[in-house]
Amino acid sequence: MNDVCVNAWWWSEGPLVHLCAIATALLLSFEHYSISDKAMDYRILHVDEDQDRMYVGCKDHVLSMDINNITDGTLKVFWPASNSKIEECQMAGKDPTHGCGNFIRVVQPYNRTHMFMCGSGAYSPVCVYINRGRRPEEQVFHIDSKSESGKGRCSFNPEVNTVSVMLNQELFSGMYIDFMGTDSAIFRSLTKRNAVRxxxxxxxxxxxxxxxxxxxxxxxxxxxxxxxxxxxxxxxxxxxxxxxxxxxxxxxxxxxxxxxxxxxxxxxxxxxxxxxxxxxxxxxxxxxxxxxxxxxxxxxxxxxxxxxxxxxxxxxxxxxxxxxxxxxxxxxxxxxxxxxxxxxxxxxxxxxxxxxxxxxxxxxxxxxxxxxxxxxxxxxxxxxxxxxxxxxxxxxxxxxxxxxxxxxxxxDYKYTAVVVDQVAAADGNYQVLFLGTDKGTIQKLIVLPSNQSVHEDLILEELEVFKVCYLSILFSQQLYVSSEYGVSQVSLHRCQAYGEACADCCLARDPYCAWDGLSCSRFYPTGKRRSRRQDIIHGNPLTQCRGFNLKAYRNAAEMMQYGVKNNTTFLECIPKSPQASIRWLIQRDNDRRKEVCKQRYLKNTMEPYGKQQLH
Incomplete structure (x- = not known):
């Protein structure tokens, strides 16, 4: 880990104290969408990049979202289970809230204009075709067929996973085919040929x-x-x-x-x-x-x-x-x-x-x-x-x-979902992993090459998206994260959050970001590299940032903190990256040696208007 000194001077009646903070989690920006405050089980996500839409299956609803901004112009189809099926489900002793609804579990494209979708139907699976239009600007999204049986296409129990793939207008599903949940099958249906299981x-x-x-x-x-x-x-x-x-x-x-x-x-x-x-x-x-x-x-x-x-x-x-x-x-x-x-x-x-x-x-x-x-x-x-x-x-x-x-x-957490992005950096290609946890956070990390028996992984950022665990994460140039209570759209990078100093940008070791001579910005492999500074393997600002730290120190001079005579002051330095640690060093007047400060508070005799300069 590399040490970066940030100078702070205190003027006082006593000796000059020279402090050095060895610095540097981050938050990613995101948009959030939900139908209501109730748990709606936004489990199934499907991205159609050709139409720039994302389709979401949840309880009694199907959503069509703009993948560029999920909060803008979302289209909804209300598709509940029939009253008779809900009554039968409750009579069978199933959970009226988490079982006796129509939980959408199959969302697949059928052709240029229609989606094929199936839901649990209050323990009586049902499927329909939904017209999504030929072009997104048509704003078309409605059920366009009579309901048909979903048996062999969708599990009866919404808590039991159903996986599906549509190939040439044939549906391949992995699910349980009966009410009691004892007959599991990999099934081909929706076919002009014979069904196979x-x-x-x-x-x-x-x-x-x-x-x-x-x-x-x-x-x-x-x-x-x-x-x-x-x-x-x-x-x-x-x-x-x-x-x-x-x-x-x-x-x-x-x-x-x-x-x-x-x-x-x-x-x-x-x-x-x-x-x-x-x-x-x-x-x-x-x-x-x-x-x-x-x-x-x-x-x-x-x-x-x-x-x-x-x-x-x-x-x-x-x-x-x-x-x-x-x-x-x-x-x-x-x-x-x-x-x-x-x-x-x-x-x-x-x-x-x-x-x-x-x-x-x-x-x-x-x-x-x-x-x-x-x-x-x-x-x-x-x-x-x-x-x-x-x-x-x-x-x-x-x-x-x-x-x-x-x-x-x-x-104190476990991972629940993983997506991976292949990112080209100045010193090679890296796989950036986005890992969802059952605590409602996303960890963004990279794994560095190593000859040892254990890989070295670095957590670049961590974001709390929901207060509850995830159901799924989907990747398509951005992250789309779902839970019981909504869907969030999360950006892959936010380079400006790493700070205004080259050292902070370099210490972050984020392959998406590099120092361009003026700020920490998105790295593009095909751009001009003369002033680009990026070091994923070592994250060493001493070699990467020569001549680029002056601006940071000028900005630091603008930050003031006032102390009171015969009192204590908390010195705070907020890290810009999880890859950096904080350490305060004390250098007294006329002494070249620096002491590590182990106390959280420094007590000193100060003038009424003493100043602290920090970055």
């Missing part, structure tokens, strides 16, 4: 899953080889049916899978899953696992196999949170590796050593490896049988470097 009540496929997210990810250049990945955590059971552990899993299916011909009819024939591990390796070789996945963010790159899912986990065993990053190439390696097989008297999991049928189970029809097979109904029976009995991969998926990017243990 996971094998029912088969714990090898799904075992009490809690769905977190879903993404379509390419696998090579052939679009037919792209897979739809579902991230979830599930409870594993032993041979007696007792719950053992919670593991995080990722499953994938081919979107063009239409099921088998004789076996797995209307069931996925390409379903495979693998365990995701986020753990810390101890010195004795044991692993401490963060086993419960909470959130996933897909950092897209130009190379499809280089896509990097970043995931937030917390531990169910001890109080801790971690963020792990995975390389898509490593995920593909696991899915192309050995299958898991139960063997031996105790039915232990081992790598399958037998013959693997052709085409390899999990391969998509019509892709680069199966050009002569057009549909999954053409798969040989041994391929379909193998997939049904061996849906699990043997090797787990480890994060990059086999260690988390960020680890927090013993903190």
């Amino acid at each position: 996971t094998d029912q009540h088969n714990s090898k496929w799904l075992s009490e899953p809690i769905f977190i997210d879903a993404h379509l990810i390419p696998d090579g250049t052939d679009p037919n080889d792209a897979k739809l990945y579902f991230f979830f955590r599930e409870r594993l059971t032993d041979n007696s049916g007792h719950t053992k552990n919670i593991h995080t899993m990722v499953a994938r299916v081919c979107p063009n899978d239409i099921g088998g011909q004789r076996s797995l009819v209307n069931k996925w024939t390409t379903f495979l899953k693998a365990r995701i591990v986020c753990s810390v390796l101890e010195e004795d070789g044991t692993e401490t696992h963060f086993d419960e996945l909470e959130n996933v963010f897909l950092l897209e790159t130009d190379q499809p196999k280089a896509n990097e899912p970043e995931s937030y986990f917390h531990s169910s065993v001890f109080k801790g949170s971690a963020v792990c990053m995975y390389n898509m190439a490593d995920i593909l390696t696991v899915f192309n590796g050995p299958f898991a097989h139960r063997d031996g008297p105790n039915f232990q999991w081992v790598a399958f050593q037998g013959r693997i049928p052709y085409p390899r189970p999990g391969t998509c029809p019509g892709g680069a490896f199966t050009p002569d097979i057009h549909t999954t109904k053409e798969f040989p029976d041994d391929v379909v049988t193998f997939v049904r009995n061996h849906p699990v991969m043997y090797n787990p998926i480890y994060p990059v470097g086999r260690r988390p990017l960020v680890v927090r243990t013993g903190a």
Whole structure:
């Protein structure tokens, strides 16, 4: 950490006292929107950058917001559950406030003019099409169809996660398909083809899953080889049916899978899953696992196999949170590796050593490896049988470097959401992480490259957006944060808040910001660099800010604090960045040595109008 001296002189009858503050959280600016003061569960966010709109699903309402300013011209659709369904829900003993409403859980674009949306419908899922118009300036937003059943598209219980992806006007959902919440499924619906789902009540496929997210990810250049990945955590059971552990899993299916011909009819024939591990390796070789996945963010790159899912986990065993990053190439390696097989008297999991049928189970029809097979109904029976009995991969998926990017243990908060921005700085590219906590704050941090066993992460800023925990964070050139009580739009940077000195700007170590010779401002890699000062790795103002601190000292001279004779005065120096600490040094008259002041208050004999000059 670098020390920056800020001079302060006290004039008194006694010796001259020379004080040096080693300085330097910040707040980000944001806009906030809510329908009412009541908890409305603003959980589902979907950004449409082509139309510059964001669609929000909450209790009994769907919102259409301007992504540039969510408080300007928000359009609303009121879509409650029917009175009869609400009465039935309450008669069934469900919570009238948090259960017996229409909680919107599926918000997906259907075509150029319409959105497809589903809600819990007071434990009776329902879906509609909403006309959003062809252009934002039309200000069109209304329900444009009769309600239809949402079964197989949205969970009955609004507290149970529903994840969804719309591909070519087909809806792929991970949810619970029944009222009692016992039948979990990855389901394809809203299709002109036959509906397809996971094998029912088969714990090898799904075992009490809690769905977190879903993404379509390419696998090579052939679009037919792209897979739809579902991230979830599930409870594993032993041979007696007792719950053992919670593991995080990722499953994938081919979107063009239409099921088998004789076996797995209307069931996925390409379903495979693998365990995701986020753990810390101890010195004795044991692993401490963060086993419960909470959130996933897909950092897209130009190379499809280089896509990097970043995931937030917390531990169910001890109080801790971690963020792990995975390389898509490593995920593909696991899915192309050995299958898991139960063997031996105790039915232990081992790598399958037998013959693997052709085409390899999990391969998509019509892709680069199966050009002569057009549909999954053409798969040989041994391929379909193998997939049904061996849906699990043997090797787990480890994060990059086999260690988390960020680890927090013993903190009074846990992370609830993560989004990542790739930022180009003067000395390289950095990933800026925005982490939501259950305390209602957002931590903005970067992870610095390190050769040690633990990454070094720096918290750049922290912002309290809500008094309660987050439900979700969405990223699209700005942050959009939701909770039970509203939606906030948060800027990624506010460089001017780091102060008016080059040293403060440099100490902040924020890749979004740099000293331009006059102020701390947004850094653009393509701009003129002659007077740009930025040092993310070291944050050393002594090397970066030579000749730029004079202005700061001139401004400091304008700040006065008056003391009273025979009294005490509190010397305050507000830090401009979490990367800097504050330390006061005393240098007495005719003495070059500086003493560290350990007292909060300095008592001195002063003139009635003594002056304090501080920056």
